[in-house]
Amino acid sequence: MRSFFKLLFRNRLAAAGAVVMAVVALLALATPFLPLQDPDITKTADRFIRPFSEGHLLGTDHLGRDLLSRLMWGTRLSLAVGFAAAIAAAFIGSAIGIVAGYFGGRSDNIIMRIVDMLMAFPYILLALAIVAALGPGLMNALIAVAAVNVPFFARNIRGITVGIVHKEFIDAAKLAGLGHAKTILSEVLPNVMPVIIIAMSTTIGWMILETAGLSFLGLGSQPPQADLGSMLGEARSALIGNPHTSLVPGFMILVIVMAINLLGDGVRDALDPRLKSGALSRPMAATLVDRNRVPAPSANTNAILSINNLQTQFHVKDRVYKAVGGIDLDINPGECLGIIGESGSGKSVTALSIMGLVASPPGIITGGSVMYDRKDLVGAPYKTLRSYRGDKIAYIFQDPLATLHPLYKVGDQLAEAIRCHHDVPKSEAWASAVHLLKSVRIPNAESRAESFPHELSGGMRQRISIAMALANDPDIIIADEPTTALDVTVQAQILALLNDLRRERGLAIIFITHDFGVVAQLCDRVAVMYAGRIVETGETGNVLADPAHPYTKRLIACVPELGGGRRKLAAIPGLPPAVDKLPDGCAFADRCDKRRAECRSGDIQLRLSLGRPVRCLYPENAPAVRKSA
Amino acid sequence: MTLALRLDNLSKSFVVGKRLFGAPKGIVRAVHPVTLDVEKGETLGIVGESGCGKSTFARLLVGLIEPTTGSIEIDGQPLNNADPAAFGKKIQYVFQDPVSSINPRKTIRQIMVAPLKHLHGMDSAARTQRISEIFATVSLREEFLDRYPHEFSGGQAQRIGIARVLAAEAEILILDEPVSALDVSVQAQVLNLLADLKNKLNLTYLFISHDLAVVEAVSDRIAVLYFGSVVEIGRADDVFRAPRHPYTKLLADSAPVVGRPLTAPEGKETELPDPLNPPAGCAFRARCPRAIDRCIKEVPDLNGDNVQLAACFNPLDSLVHA
Numbered sequence: 004m005r006s007f008f009k010l011l012f013r014n015r016l017a018a019a020g021a022v023v024m025a026v027v028a029l030l031a032l033a034t035p036f037l038p039l040q041d042p043d044i045t046k047t048a049d050r051f052i053r054p055f056s057e058g059h060l061l062g063t064d065h066l067g068r069d070l071l072s073r074l075m076w077g078t079r080l081s082l083a084v085g086f087a088a089a090i091a092a093a094f095i096g097s098a099i100g101i102v103a104g105y106f107g108g109r110s111d112n113i114i115m116r117i118v119d120m121l122m123a124f125p126y127i128l129l130a131l132a133i134v135a136a137l138g139p140g141l142m143n144a145l146i147a148v149a150a151v152n153v154p155f156f157a158r159n160i161r162g163i164t165v166g167i168v169h170k171e172f173i174d175a176a177k178l179a180g181l182g183h184a185k186t187i188l189s190e191v192l193p194n195v196m197p198v199i200i201i202a203m204s205t206t207i208g209w210m211i212l213e214t215a216g217l218s219f220l221g222l223g224s225q226p227p228q229a230d231l232g233s234m235l236g237e238a239r240s241a242l243i244g245n246p247h248t249s250l251v252p253g254f255m256i257l258v259i260v261m262a263i264n265l266l267g268d269g270v271r272d273a274l275d276p277r278l279k280s281g282a283l284s285r286p287m288a289a290t291l292v293d294r295n296r297v298p299a300p301s302a303n304t305n306a307i308l309s310i311n312n313l314q315t316q317f318h319v320k321d322r323v324y325k326a327v328g329g330i331d332l333d334i335n336p337g338e339c340l341g342i343i344g345e346s347g348s349g350k351s352v353t354a355l356s357i358m359g360l361v362a363s364p365p366g367i368i369t370g371g372s373v374m375y376d377r378k379d380l381v382g383a384p385y386k387t388l389r390s391y392r393g394d395k396i397a398y399i400f401q402d403p404l405a406t407l408h409p410l411y412k413v414g415d416q417l418a419e420a421i422r423c424h425h426d427v428p429k430s431e432a433w434a435s436a437v438h439l440l441k442s443v444r445i446p447n448a449e450s451r452a453e454s455f456p457h458e459l460s461g462g463m464r465q466r467i468s469i470a471m472a473l474a475n476d477p478d479i480i481i482a483d484e485p486t487t488a489l490d491v492t493v494q495a496q497i498l499a500l501l502n503d504l505r506r507e508r509g510l511a512i513i514f515i516t517h518d519f520g521v522v523a524q525l526c527d528r529v530a531v532m533y534a535g536r537i538v539e540t541g542e543t544g545n546v547l548a549d550p551a552h553p554y555t556k557r558l559i560a561c562v563p564e565l566g567g568g569r570r571k572l573a574a575i576p577g578l579p580p581a582v583d584k585l586p587d588g589c590a591f592a593d594r595c596d597k598r599r600a601e602c603r604s605g606d607i608q609l610r611l612s613l614g615r616p617v618r619c620l621y622p623e624n625a626p627a628v629r630k631s632a
Numbered sequence: 633m634t635l636a637l638r639l640d641n642l643s644k645s646f647v648v649g650k651r652l653f654g655a656p657k658g659i660v661r662a663v664h665p666v667t668l669d670v671e672k673g674e675t676l677g678i679v680g681e682s683g684c685g686k687s688t689f690a691r692l693l694v695g696l697i698e699p700t701t702g703s704i705e706i707d708g709q710p711l712n713n714a715d716p717a718a719f720g721k722k723i724q725y726v727f728q729d730p731v732s733s734i735n736p737r738k739t740i741r742q743i744m745v746a747p748l749k750h751l752h753g754m755d756s757a758a759r760t761q762r763i764s765e766i767f768a769t770v771s772l773r774e775e776f777l778d779r780y781p782h783e784f785s786g787g788q789a790q791r792i793g794i795a796r797v798l799a800a801e802a803e804i805l806i807l808d809e810p811v812s813a814l815d816v817s818v819q820a821q822v823l824n825l826l827a828d829l830k831n832k833l834n835l836t837y838l839f840i841s842h843d844l845a846v847v848e849a850v851s852d853r854i855a856v857l858y859f860g861s862v863v864e865i866g867r868a869d870d871v872f873r874a875p876r877h878p879y880t881k882l883l884a885d886s887a888p889v890v891g892r893p894l895t896a897p898e899g900k901e902t903e904l905p906d907p908l909n910p911p912a913g914c915a916f917r918a919r920c921p922r923a924i925d926r927c928i929k930e931v932p933d934l935n936g937d938n939v940q941l942a943a944c945f946n947p948l949d950s951l952v953h954a
Contacts, residue, residue, distance in 0.1 A: 171733035174696050175793075178725055179800065180717040180750030189746075193737040345815040346786075461682070490681035490842065495886035495895075502894050517816060520888025547890055561820035563849040565887045568869050570849055571827065574820035578785060 010273035017269020023262035031079040039072040043227040051245045064234075064248050065241055068227075074251055077229040082259070084145050084223075084230070085211030091149040092210070093203045096156020101195065103157070104164025105187055115161065122154045130213065134222045141230070144223035148213045156202055163198045167191055197274045204267035208260040215256055231256050288389075289359035290315075291367045292382040298372045306333035306374075307511050308357070308396075308479055313371035313381070315349075315356045318364070324583045326352040328535035329371065331609075334479065339505060339512040341526030341543065343519065345558075347579060349535040350515045354481045356381075358396055359388050375479075394424040397472035401484040403464035407456040413467045414440075414452030420474040439470040443500060462493035466500070473504065480505075481513045486521065498525055519562055523547055531555045534590035535582050541615035551612045551622040554591045589619070597621055635708065636804050636836040637670040637693070642702035644688055648908065660907045662688040664861040665702060672803075675830065675837040677851030677868060679844055679883070683907070685860040686840045687728075690808045693838065694725045706804065720751045724802040728809035730789035734781040740792055741777040747799040762799065769832075770795045770825060787818035794825065804836045811846060823850060844887050848872060856880045859905055859915040866940030876942035876949075878920045914945070922946045 012018045046067035054062040054070075061070040103114040121129070133147035167173065168191065176190045217223040218232025226233070231252045238248035298311055315327040327349045334340050344350045355361045357373050357380060373380040375396065380388065400406045408416055417436035418429065427435075433452070440448035443466040456464055465485060472480050482501070486494040502525055505512055514526055522529050522543060530540040531552065539552040550556040560573040577594045580586055586593065588603040595602070601620055609616040643665040649657025663685045670676050680686050691697050693704060695713035704711040706722050713719040727733035734743055741763070748759045767774055770791045781789060790810060797805060807826070811819040827850065830837060841847045847854055851868040856877065864877040875881040905915050914920070914927040926945045934941040 171727045171729060172735040174691075174725070175727065175733050175796070176735070176746065177696070177716060178694060178720050179747040179796070180720040181746065182716060185750075189738075190735055194735070345817060491844065491886040491888075492681065492882055494888070498888070498894055518888060520890055523890040524888050524892065524894035558817060562816050563820075563823075563845040565845040565848060565872055565884065565889055567845070567849065569851070572820035572823055572849065574824050575817040576821070578787065578818070 007273050011269050014269045014272060016265045017272075020262040020265030020267075020269065023258060024266055027078065027259055027262065028082065030075065031082050034075045034079050037075065039075060040069040042068060042072040042076045042229055044068065045227075051241065051248070054247050054251075061251050062247050064238065065245075070248065070251050073229040073234060074231075074255060077231045077234050077252060078255055078259070080141070080224065080228070080230040081211055081215060081218075081232065081256075084141060084148075084214045085207060088145050088148040088152070088210045088214060089203055089207040091145070092152035092206075093156050093199055095149070096153040097160045097195070097199050099153065099157040100160030100162075101164050101187060101191060104161040105168055105183070105191060107165070107168070111161070115158070118154045118157045121150075122158075126151045126213070127216070130217060131220075131222070134217060139222045139225065141218075141224045141228070144214055144217040147217065148210050151213070152206060152210060155206065156199070159202050160195055160199060163195050164191060167194050201271045201274055204270040205264070206267075208263035208267065211263070212256070212260055286362035286364070289363075289385050290356065290361040291363040292359075293367050294370050294382065297379070297382070298370075305335055307336045308332075308334040308513075309374040310353075310357070311372045311374070313353065313356055313373060314369045315352050315361055315366060316369050317366050322583045324581075325535055325585060326366075326582055327356060328582075328585070330532075330537055332530060332537070332540075334511050334513060336478070336511055337505070337509045338528065339502075339514055339526045341522040341529040342513065342515045342532060343517060343522055343529055344532035345517060345579060347534075347582065348532040349582070350532050351483050353532070354398075354483050354513060354515055357481065358392050358398075359383075359385075360392075360398075390424070393420060393472075393477070394475040395477050396479045396481065397475070397477040399465075399468050399472050399480060399482040399485045401487050403461070403468045403488075404456060406468055407464060409456055412453055412455060413459070417452070417467070417471055417474055420471050424475050435474070436470075439474055440467070442473065442504070443467075443470045445470075460493075461489055462496060465489060465493075465497055469497070469501065469504070473508075476508070477510070479511045479513065481515075483515045484517070485514075487516070487518075494521075501525065519547065519559055520564075531558070534580055534585060536590070536618065537609070537616075538591070538618045539615065545615065549613075549623075551615060551617040552591075552619045553595050553597055553623060556623050634672045635669050636672045636674070636706070637668075637838070638705040638708075639666055639668040639693075640703050640705070641665045641667055642692060642704060643700050644685075644692055644697065645700045658908045661910070662860055662907075663692065664859075666862055667702075668855065668862065668865075670804075670836060670838065672836055673830075673834055674853065675839055675851045677847035677854040678838065678840045678857060679842065679847050679854060680857030681842060681883075684857040686842075686857055687808060689857070690725065690806045690838070690840055693806050694723055695719060696725075717751050720747065720800050720802065722802055723804040723806065724797040724800045726790075726793055726797050726805060726807045726810045729813050730786055730793045731781065731784075731813075733793055734789060734796075736781050739778050739780055743781075743792070743796055744777070744799055747796060751800050766795050766798050769798065769829065785818075786814050787822060790814060790822055791825070794822075794829070798829070798833075803834070804838070806838045806840070808840045809842065810839075812841060812843065819846070826850070844872060844883060856883065859907075859910070861915070861943065862934060863916065863944070864940070864942040865934065870940055874940075876936060876940055876947040877916075877944045878922050878948065879916050880942075881948060882919070914943075922948070 049063050049067035050065055052059050052063040054060065056062060059069050059071065061074060064070055064073065099114060103111040130147040130151050133150055134143050137143040137146065173186065173190055176186050214223060215232030218230050219236040221236060224230040224233045234252040235249055241248050310330055310332040313327055313330045317324040317326055330353050332340065342350045342353065352361060356368055359380065368381050371381065378387065407413065414433055414436045417439055418432035421427065421432045421435055437448050437452050440451055445451050445463065445466055459467065486497050489497060498521060501512065504510060516522060526543050528540065529543045529546050530537045531554065533554050539546060539555050546555065547559065550559055557573065557575045561575055563572060575594050580590050588605060589607050592598040592602040607618055607620060609618050612622040642663065643661065644663040646660045646662055647656045648660055678686055692699050695711055744763050745759055748754045748762055754762060764774060772791050772795060784792065811822050814822060823846065829835060839847060839850055848868055853865065854868045854871045855862050855865040856871065856879065858879050864871060864875065864880045871880060872884040875884055905911050905918065911917065913929055914932055917923045917927045924946050932943040932945050934943045936942050
């Protein structure tokens with residue numbers, strides 16, 4: 004709740020709206036206690052007194068009634084009717100929407116068709132018809148305005164409810180013994196409540212206007228009772244001669260509706276989870292770089308890509324998440340390097356940092372370098388990065404449905420990827436696209452190029468992503484869990500394909516995964532990551548057969564392997580540390596059963612243990628341990 | 633042996649493209665008729681790839697959807713969920729995504745209270761005590777009770793999901809991919825917890841997963857699902873080591889295993905059958921290296937010795953039972 008107000012008041016316009024609205028509402032509430040004249044006493048002799056006259060601060064109207072008093076009482080009434088209509092419409096509309104969305108099927112169909120019929124009438128016509136049937140009067144105007152707005156709420160809330168009803172927690176509630184009514188009240192309603200409030204805050208101004216409109220036509224409040232609409236209606240005839248009689252209520256309507264709408268927009272922005280999470284704040288084209296010192300170029304000249312002490316952090320409010328805490332990696336031409344780790348270990352952020360693809364804000368590269376083609380990609384101008392992205396270094400992501408554009412044919416998307424970097428005619432690019440599809444073994448490539456992503460299976464889509472990564476014959480492909488979302492039989496096909504392609508084309512691949520089986524089958528070398536740092540690297544076969552870091556060893560042990568039969572798994576107790584609160588010393592110490600006091604202090608460096616770099620003071624394969632074993 | 637679950641000819645079809653008038657566009661048979669017994673205290677593993685009907689099957693068993701044909705018997709009595717409070721005490725469901733299966737707007741205490749209150753009608757004092765007991769069983773700290781779901785990691789959220797299910801005190805649990813959203817180190821913790829609970833509380837599990845190794849590690853028996861049908865069922869030790877159905881063999885050969893060279897176990901251009909337009913005969917025929925003429929015309933039934941059954945006209949020789 005406090006964070007809601009904080010967010011709301013960060014929006015200055017909304018804050019201004021809130022202040023104005025609070026003043027107006029306070030005045031309306033206080034009206035009966037203020038020393039005002041009776042708003043309904045007519046005194047024809049004093050008609051049309053100008054504003055700022057003695058005794059009548061805002062002047063008088065055509066019957067000599069005090070305008071200030073009528074304005075205050077009128078505002079009070081208009082606000083009351085507007086709010087009452089909004090609450091009634093929200094209550095009835097949301098109830099209809101929730102019931103329709105929750106039960107679905109036929110009841111949904113019937114209810115929503117009736118709502119559609121109501122919506123088919125122009126709103127003012129419908130309101131007029133309702134008032135005509137019920138007779139003029141403020142109460143009937145309220146009913147009309149509420150009824151006219153019910154469909155808006157019903158449709159809105161039904162849409163949200165349908166989304167919620169299919170969530171698993173609704174099923175869980177049913178299985179916990181809740182009936183329909185209880186499920187709706189305790190599970191569905193709390194989740195649609197923010198939407199109801201958002202819808203109310205954005206429509207309430209509109210409803211005040213509609214009520215005023217009906218009163219203006221003489222169908223709302225009846226003389227001598229004042230509300231803003233009827234004041235405006237009565238002043239209409241004197242518009243030219245005595246404009247102040249119309250200006251006073253008109254100005255008040257303007258102020259109220261403006262204030263409410265500004266406030267309503269602010270409430271919506273503060274409550275909407277998408278806005279709250281910053282989804283609409285657009286990330287920059289390349290990750291921000293803020294390095295204290297630019298490191299010297301690395302000595303390893305064989306490597307095609309060389310990552311030196313790369314550090315990437317996320318700065319969220321006052322917290323600093325050290326997602327990547329100093330990574331060194333060299334990738335040789337034609338090599339497949341596996342990066343293995345659990346979620347949150349920093350493997351994906353490492354991969355995205357290479358090409359400056361980490362979203363900024365909140366991501367910042369705070370140190371290190373990535374050398375490619377004798378250039379440092381960290382801090383390189385956007386133009387350079389862009390010319391390399393997809394051309395020299397290409398990515399394959401986990402979910403091809405999210406990375407392919409749903410509205411373009413896959414052939415067009417491939418052709419676009421080529422034309423981005425090479426100035427070739429469209430027909431030539433299309434021909435290359437078909438050729439690419441063939442190279443990733445897609446049957447009937449010519450006709451498949453005409454398909455849209457949703458027409459293809461998951462395995463086919465991932466092949467398209469691979470084809471796209473290959474489009475410009477890159478030197479390096481960075482594959483971030485490319486087979487995690489696929490079935491095992493399809494995964495085997497995709498892995499075999501990647502393996503063939505890299506041998507045919509001499510590609511270097513950085514393969515990010517959490518699966519040791521996949522690493523073992525595809526990768527030449529593997530780097531194991533934990534809490535943002537590499538804890539061990541080496542030849543895949545050696546690391547798997549003889550893991551040196553306790554984390555590697557225990558991670559391998561807790562993965563069940565096919566053919567092992569029924570067994571108890573060697574779980575690692577506890578959780579990885581949060582990267583905004585990394586402990587001193589070894590990040591794995593808390594979960595390690597070999598830890599000693601020394602493990603808890605200082606910065607533990609990678610050191611060679613049987614020829615491979617290991618970040619551990621007491622590695623598993625250390626010669627001393629061997630002897631005693 | 634007493635039976636926990638008995639499924640007789642259970643099937644589910646979905647109507648696709650409903651129209652106001654006239655026949656719908658098509659019917660998808662998500663689950664073909666399945667006849668299956670699950671003994672008390674047993675863990676039956678169910679494996680299959682995406683779209684094979686695993687989740688539909690699971691949701692049928694807990695009454696979240698109505699079967700098209702066939703019947704389900706729980707503890708010798710037909711499934712009857714007219715009274716949700718009585719039904720919830722017999723069978724419960726652990727969801728795949730621990731985070732989306734917990735209402736984000738409730739505290740953990742409110743989530744834990746629901747089954748105790750609605751299924752067992754406990755008063756406030758009894759509920760507090762029972763929650764403490766359950767939290768101790770699944771090693772969760774009681775300070776978690778007043779927090780909201782978004783404050784928990786996937787592994788903790790899944791423990792909370794299991795705690796909620798334990799509160800119902802059902803003896804049969806349907807576990808629908810309970811560890812596939814978790815990291816491997818946490819996955820092992822949750823699997824071990826499930827194994828401990830089963831021994832301690834004498835539970836019956838139906839363990840659904842796409843991960844062959846996980847299923848093999850926890851199950852007594854395994855059923856392999858393909859395209860909505862059970863194509864093979866047998867003892868967990870044997871099914872992947874000595875598969876009889878060619879599809880089971882394909883699955884076993886596709887799983888990435890340390891030390892096995894990388895080869896695609898089947899042709900590179902195979903596609904799954906279209907559920908709206910199912911092939912005649914055996915659904916696996918187009919991908920099968922052992923297909924014979926009979927497979928085109930007839931749909932095979934499960935057969936074989938009593939230990940390992942396969943729905944295949946030309947099964948592989950089982951090494952164990954040949």
